[in-house]
Amino acid sequence: MQELKVGAGRFVVGAKAIQNLKREMQYFGKKALIIGGPSSVDKVAECVDLNDLGIVHRHTGECSKRWAEDYSEIVKQEQCDLIIGIGGGKCIDLAKCAATYANCPIITVPTSVATCAASSAVCIMYTDEGRSDGSVGMNREVDVVLADSEIIKNSPKRLWGAGLVDSLAKLPEVIHNLTIKNHKDCDLNKYICYINGKVIWEFIMGEGYVLADDQKDLGLVENMIVTNLIHTSIVSGFSSGSGQLALAHGLYDFIRREFVKEAKDILHGEIVGVGLIMQMYYNGDDPQEIENLKSFMEHFGMPMNLRDIHYEDTDDNRRKLIEYLTKSTNVTDVERLEKALEKIK
Template identity: 30%
Template structure:
């Protein structure tokens, strides 16, 4: 069955959205299990609890700061059942979203996402990225239905760091660079309308983030809400998630994301202090070389430097060598995007070497 899960049943992004989140969550259940990161709960707890009480929503709240591992997912499922909760609410960043989604879908109960940052599209995408308890990349879980609701409070978004927003901008821009690798095949007469739509939406996303991204990060630094900031957050979370859904999480040469995952598999001690979008951006530099678009590398580096992102493996502490490059090559060859012929393997080796220094 060629089915699509477009990410979210309802998407709400406005000022003071937290103030009526209790009413929204009660659409799906009358007893909520709320799990969030320490910082996320700190900036939302007072308003969350006030709204829950106003609308008569019973709840239990947990703070969690680890990784979305199989072990934690099973533990969370057990405690949600023990507390007899019938809706799960994730509050925070990508790790919390992936954890909450996986547990909710495993239990077969509704999931409401309340992101406190726009560093990824994790709140929107109907999949979870899993890690080991130590933080190594592990696996993906694709879900059969969407997140029930996403509640984005603009005032909460003002509390995130500019670095987190910049990370989301590069993560969002990655979709076009990754999908464009298939060009012109993505645009031929035999390609599905969904993939053609994904291509054009990814291009639009890329253009909006390129035009408004730096201004939005600058606005966030001043702590003043602007339309550019609103638009970039919408694109980072919602549109990027829709593009991923249209591609059904496959059919693209996602070297940017694969590169970041490979670093989390084999070089965790170096990459763990960098955000998801920062690791993806490093992979995008390699992706452009793989795509034969070497002339665009400096343009991307300029934006990354503006956002104080690392532009080489050396800048994250990895002193490359033939052995290091071969290790990355062998790991990347295990990902589904890789075409196993001499031409593409040569391109991949060139791409890896290009981000060494």
């Protein structure tokens, strides 16, 4: 039996979409617990009176299960009807996890496209020290995503780059250990991921350069928001349940486990980007496509190798990395993995 959680209950995107926040929350109740990073909350507070909607918590800690439990208790103690998560991936995942523990509705308000967390039905969690701590599956899809294009378009170029490359990873990761030419080469869910991954790759590689240099075209901005915040999460939804990472996100998980302090300031998509180069070499992808990816990442000023993400390539660290990737990504050719690692050292 499959239990797919794909997409969101409602996905609202557009200029001044944030002004619909009070109307959207009234479907679920009158009082919200609002969780978000300080700067993100301040951005949204410029557009809507958050204090009129409930209790505002500017979160500065980690996205941990302990914090999620604390916030779920606040929901009960303060008799809140729902949670609103504001900001980037970690704050939104924290809000989603708290809503899951409290069994209450969740509205997400992303302020960048740095990850697809706003509409995904899984919460990526960390310890209070910042170390990877697995994930928490939500008991239902995100109820509402409010993506205000005027807020998101002004996010830093670095966040745009991290989000676009994180979405690009879907296609090379789908074909990890596989050769897919048609629907008979894999199960249907995997093929759906493959076809959608191709669309995501084509659109981002075709329009990402334009967006990097000029966010004045609000239509393009909104198309990219849809691509990164809902289309990408749909791929994640259909790929859920495999129990295996692929190389790009496998590297991310390893770095967040073993180089917590060293890579603290490196963004999710930046680490994934380095892993994506490795993934494409491992896949045996067209060398020109790999060069195209590298040029794209360089245009956004992203890290390009393991040194850039503060991984120290000692013999011991290399052994740990290979062991972790071999186990967690179900690598079938260790020699090919070692050669791919050489390309990013």
